[in-house]
Amino acid sequence: MNNTLIQPRTLSGFRDRLPQEAYAKASILEKVSEVFLSYGFMPIETPHLEYADILVKQGSEEIQKELYRFRDHGDRDVALRFDQTVPLARFITQHRHELIMPFKRYVIGNVFRGERAQKGRYREFTQCDFDFIGSDSLSCDAEILQVIYSSLSALGLQEFTIWVNHRDILNGIFAHFGLHENIESGLRIIDKLDKIGLDEVQKELQKELQITAEKAQEICKLVTIKQTSHYSEFFKEIAYLKDYNDALRKGLQDLESMFNILDDLELDISSCRINFSIARGLGYYTGIVYETTLNRLKSIGSVCSGGRYDNLTQSFSKERLSGVGASIGLDRLIAALMELGILELHGTAVRALLIVTNDAYFAFAHKIAEALRHSNVKAEVYPDAVKIKKSLGYANAKGHEFGVIIGDEEFQTKTLSVKNMTSGIQIEKVSFLHTLQIIRNS
């Protein structure tokens, strides 16, 4: 064997998660999964690797460039998935006869994009999607917003805003100015509002759509409309727009119907706000769309976005299946929770560390650890009979609340000495039940 050492390293844009963060992530996923399940969404899994043609057809040009695509052992043209939506479309068409419609699924998994590496952007990241397929009803749109609200609330987030819009409102605005042909470029420019600011958007609209400065200004005036009052007031204020054209009427009616469903729920209706500038870059949205920003950390952008699309499975099937769904950007959300100090980080999940001073005491230590676990106190045994100071150092570093020491005297009398790692107070030679009491009362 060649004995040259290999430098341990990860690929640029890829990374490890150390225990504290991985544990926090697992807790987050457990909480959001529980929310998804409680609304009737069920998990599915699809492979990380797919035939490239499955992924390529629906991806944008940019995404095709970023695809991890290669030839496998059988010379098949394969690629790592870049999102969870295209695999969902493939999945639904392939298993159509096994699925019950409407179909509600969530999926948690990693996707891969060979983007240029930059701060906070990774080439492998975790997406957490939930979608409601096979119904045009606004009840679904309302439910997806409820799930976003419940998920973020379950994670301890309180101050966030779900910005809501409808594609038909933007379509209607452009149509109103006779720009039916330019909707796509228009949306692309509007989508940059947060990045480049209103002045630049106006200039770009003027230039790219070849319109007057006045027209560009009027468009900007409309797309920057944001709800500031209660939604019922707001819809009165902008009722005049319904007369502009059918698209605007449809968009506003859909939004109002959805808000009427949400109005009477525990969801804080003021955290859902209509914002005509929300375009969502992706071409496939056709109805209500939304983005979610954290009020105290707007700079990180949307942590959960989604909307309604008309024809999910069009690449694979002639059957029209519409749906509505959203995606939580988990890596971004974790970064935000950390920055807001909401994310609890723990070095260990166990509360007590059993410590022995002699190899002969391990059987007893494991028996005590087991008894603690059966009493719902997670516990572990320090594996080496070393100086107590060293074992306690481990407990300190990992964050155990208690060191439970088995020295010679304790072993002979079948007792335990319990050290509270925070206060430093040690109670000598007590029974198991007393130990349990000390731990439970802390």
Added chain:
Amino acid sequence: MNNTLIQPRTLSGFRDRLPQEAYAKASILEKVSEVFLSYGFMPIETPHLEYADILVKQGSEEIQKELYRFRDHGDRDVALRFDQTVPLARFITQHRHELIMPFKRYVIGNVFRGERAQKGRYREFTQCDFDFIGSDSLSCDAEILQVIYSSLSALGLQEFTIWVNHRDILNGIFAHFGLHENIESGLRIIDKLDKIGLDEVQKELQKELQITAEKAQEICKLVTIKQTSHYSEFFKEIAYLKDYNDALRKGLQDLESMFNILDDLELDISSCRINFSIARGLGYYTGIVYETTLNRLKSIGSVCSGGRYDNLTQSFSKERLSGVGASIGLDRLIAALMELGILELHGTAVRALLIVTNDAYFAFAHKIAEALRHSNVKAEVYPDAVKIKKSLGYANAKGHEFGVIIGDEEFQTKTLSVKNMTSGIQIEKVSFLHTLQIIRNS
């Protein structure tokens, strides 16, 4: 856009998991994670994609052939991970100064091997590993066996056997016959015992090690020793082997010490049985090794295997770090649980389906669903106001226990009609609290 439809399909050896199975898998992972955490193991994550040289050096030749290896956008030589052990070694060396030793981690994730496709073997599969790094103590070996036992028990498995051996016992047996040089080939042949049977093993030993039939027979006699009595009896019976050589003495002493730790625990000691033929193919094991078979389904092979290794990080560092760990083959385990009828399959996690006969009732329906969820009854709203028969058909197909119907009269009186989907009994126009009572009492 090209309108040719793409045939929806997965790559050979890859597959989707439909909701029922994905939900069962998620429940399994939740249960085993809870066990790992309760013993002080913490999760970590490493990327699916690594520099190929990281993975290649430690992989066997066979695994190198099966590696999904390609050039990425930056012309880097990269590959999908084929196990969780090599990434662990890389992880530990890379983050050495951030980790507290001894280090206990678990990891749940998919690995990729381009094996020839065959029934029950997949090219992407889920591994669930837990390892205890940085201690030579037998307390660790004992704990890993406890975790195997607790994990399988937590999944409802009762009749399984953890077959335990020690590499030094096999080394000692071969050394006893003067075959120090041939241990590796010897182990490889012994490892095939289950597949080819004792006669063939004997013939192969004779041929490959160029020994007499008598010697081969004597080796076979020793390696087929299996514990049939209580371990304390068994160690008395085979005590004479300790005099053969140091390796046998060390192997037997280690096993006995470990059994002494396990003896007094809730773990059914009779489910751990010494079996001298357990070799574990992988070269890196150096101490106690084990495999786990299901008594009622031996044919599927080991569902959890592992052992102690001496030098995990040798490719990356001069520091010697030994460890002990095991891996649950999750796909095989799920298949086994299904075959044994232990795996509960559910079409939905929610108990009640809210049904409306008019779009105007959705706000009320969502309010009721929310109130049910707040009372710990998972519930969802059927999204379309269609014929009640159709909505109830959905409840039937998915497995909801209750249909909660909001028709015209119910809506006007703010009551609910509750249909028990199993008995078919429908109770008309009752209050929310009455509804909750009906569901809770069922």
